[in-house]
Amino acid sequence: MSNESAVLNQNEYIPTDADFVLKKNNADIEVDSNFASQSFWKEVIARFIRKRSAVFGLVFVLIITFFAFVGPGMNAYTYSGQNLEQKNLAPRIPIIEYTGLFDGHENINTTSGTKTVNYYFEKKLPDTFYWFGSDNFGRDIWTRTWSGAQVSLIIAVAAAIIDMIIGMSYGLISGYFGGKVDMVMQRILEIANGIPRLVIVTLLLLVFKPGMITIIIALMLTEWVGMSRIARAEMLKLKEQEFVLASRTLGAGSMHIIFSEILPNIIGPIITQVMFSIPTAIFTEAFLSFVGLGIPVPRCSLGSLISEGFNSFTTHPYQIIPPIIVMALLMLSFNLVADGLREALDPKLKEM
């Protein structure tokens, strides 16, 4: 065993005799002032940032959200303004058009073969620009895409948050009380879960008139089940923990324990679940719009845009591309963010 662990160097302190006296610290030694300075959320953020895909997802979510609310106002067109004179124009963007891309030309298939046309010149519209092109009724696809994204986002986020509130409360209560309460509540849940979503939505649309609220209700009625299962599982895990028992021995009531002791501890999995359920809701809404049960015209959502674009897909393919890209990116990004959050909030790997 090597003996001297301290290697002397020039800067090292040379002790004097005055240093060899007992310190008079016996009084403050009794108060323990140690603590670690880490905060939980700081750590979560650090772990989240370390995961590159999650940051990428978050950036895209922010960009799309930004355009969803600002994009429709960026040009003079409105989402419902029709101009039948200027229908089916291909994308044309100022400045970029000189590169040959997005200069308003498109290939048209006719019986005599394929020809390249530029309607902007044919219709003598040198100062008109449809950045993403225009649709069958001469509406600006740029404006419609972003306002569609806006509608989809609002629906999805609203549905997810309402799900969270309903599902979470249901699951927490069911899990906490257990026994007969749990039995009855779980049977109800199974029945609710047993009815196919499309049936519920179709029935709902028979009763209410189609619209944003109706779709949100429809999504809410079906999505809360997953949330409540997660909340219940977390509750079962936590309710025998000693800090919950401690609350009980202090005389805390059930509601206090559920909502102020346990709930803050399951916020991690809950947020993750919300983030995962947003893309599901976006997709469901798009699906409903696509089959015609969604937002009524002239309003649009990503789903209804894709549906419209689909009709002219063979002749004017550029009309379907923007909403599809936006939707795909949106779903992917939300999933990436959710994935990153799950890992950041629930680190399985210990650091030491």
Added chain:
Amino acid sequence: MAANYNEKPLLEVEGLKQYFPVSKTFTVKAVNDVSFKVYPGETYGLVGESGSGKSTIGRSIIRLYDPTSGKVTFDGMEISGKLSKSTKDKLRVQMQMIFQDPMASLNPRKKIKDIIGEGLDIHHSYKNKQEREEKIEAILAKVGLAKEHADRYPHQFSGGQRQRVGIARALIQNPKLVIADECISALDVSIQAQVVNLMKDIQEETGTAYLFIAHDLSMVKYISDRIGVLHLGHLLETGTTEEIFSNPIHPYTKSLLSAIPVPNPEFEKNRVSVNYDYKTSGIDYEQGTEHLVDGTHYVKCTDEEFKAWT
């Protein structure tokens, strides 16, 4: 220590049984006909291995479980049956618990001051915010933590510090009885002594009685006035610390005593612990009845066994 044996017992447990039905044909008998008393200001140590039912007893008394049968009297009120609102309120203030796991017993999302102040909040036992703060500060100082700790979260503390927070939470309402459920077994030995010293100091100051549940006999000996030895849900032997340690009667107690580690290498190296196996010992706990040895020293066994052992 100001244990007062002339007064009425603070806690009286008579024939406590706690069964847990697992299925229709199988019931776990965690606690079987256990009786003991705790006097005001004393420390009663409950010792036994894991699965002996010692933690269950604590939880039945404080009514985290509903006792299957038996009578528990606390401070003159019966607390084993259905609880009236006033009894419950009194019980939740006057009897507190310190838990085993310093990691799990504090809510990770609450600040230390809110954890400690929870009892005050629930029972509205302060007039204004300032009084609450003052009470919390006073108790933090008492358990040897700094004032700045009040605004921190549990994960920022070491095990011993957290256990002190647990003690502060239990003591802030000046309870008459604190049930300490294995409150030192998850700590390092050096920190265990710290916590036990602290508990002793507080007892001297406030006269709180402790029901100290543990499996570590050396610490139990050090803190307890009287001890009960528990095995497989039966209270086998009870008496003052002196009586149990100088004159153990039951073979199980003897084996427990022989296994206590001592920081003396020469002694440890030559020691052989006494074996005890219930299955092969020929003792049937169900047959046993209480036999008085002397003073407050009781053993649970049959008449023949009693003759053979003493």
Added chain:
Amino acid sequence: MSTEKKKEKILDIKNLDITFDTTAGKVHAIRGINIDLYQGETVAIVGESGSGKSVTMRAAMGILAKNATINSGEIIYRYRDNKGGIDYDPDLDKDAQWKETDILKMDKAWIRKHINGRRMAMVFQDPMTSLDPTMTIGKQIMEGMIWHYKIDKKDAWNRSVKLLEEVGIEDAEKRMKQYPHQLSGGMRQRIVIAIALSCNPDLLICDEPTTALDVNIQAKILELIKKIQKERNIAVIYITHDLGVVAKVADYVNVMYAGKIVEVGNINEIFYDPRHPYTWGLLSAMPDLDTDEPRLYTIPGSPPNLLHEKEGDAFAPRNAYALEIDDKKEPPMFEITETHKAATWLLDPRAPKVEMPAELKARIDRMKKEAENNGSKL
């Protein structure tokens, strides 16, 4: 410990220094430690949680977490080159060729193949989490043997049954087919020991092997490890915070604090002549049955947070015997005897004379007397 044979050194940790990169910053967990170990010896590493005792052993096993950086040091592991067999052979050392490697320089695959399990095995604290709940006991014992020695299943089965009997499990055949949850805690720890022994290691690392067990089972497990160690001439490292365990098993003791070894010595030196105030605190915090003082002398405060490194002696803030110099300069290792060293300025000739706490002194005197009465020389 009076073996005639020459004892070979099998592990030599030199000046090991490790930091961990955490989200909160760099944690300097191990700050230059030295440990060596010879065949058949038992070394205990004692310290509070967070002192770095487990990290050291993880480094020795080559299983450090990914965020660890080794700043300096060597972990030299010495082994017989010609050792091939799965059975313990008492004549193995006769014409053994000893080879050495620095574990820190080898890659994980090599360590797994040549060191882990085969030459160095670990017994963890909690037998429930170190056993796989979905696998039968038999399968878990056989796994290592089959992987390391390529023996067939039947052979492995028979060897496992024998091992189970060796670690004191009755009905070994029956137990082989059972799952961990069907056994008691003490039994599970015996299984873990059997698994550790299955590949005939030279070195057994026991990380708090008995903290999760009841006192009476604790003693039995320690006796079992001791017995096996004697039979097979295995070296054992105990990582523990419990000096009662140390007193029972160890030959040498390293007391660790905040990533450093603060006192090292043979068992009698540490228990009967401790020099470091931290060791004093550890020793007197353990009540023995004859202690009648109303208060135990304890170490105040709590272990330091290694995120914030402190100048001088890391133990100074909790040390009732701290000197002024402790805040300015870290104490070097002072040699008391050839085997006994301690890192405290109290041992400097210029330091004032400080006695250990009176309670501890009285107890040590009593223990010494007791030991002398039993006929042991100190």
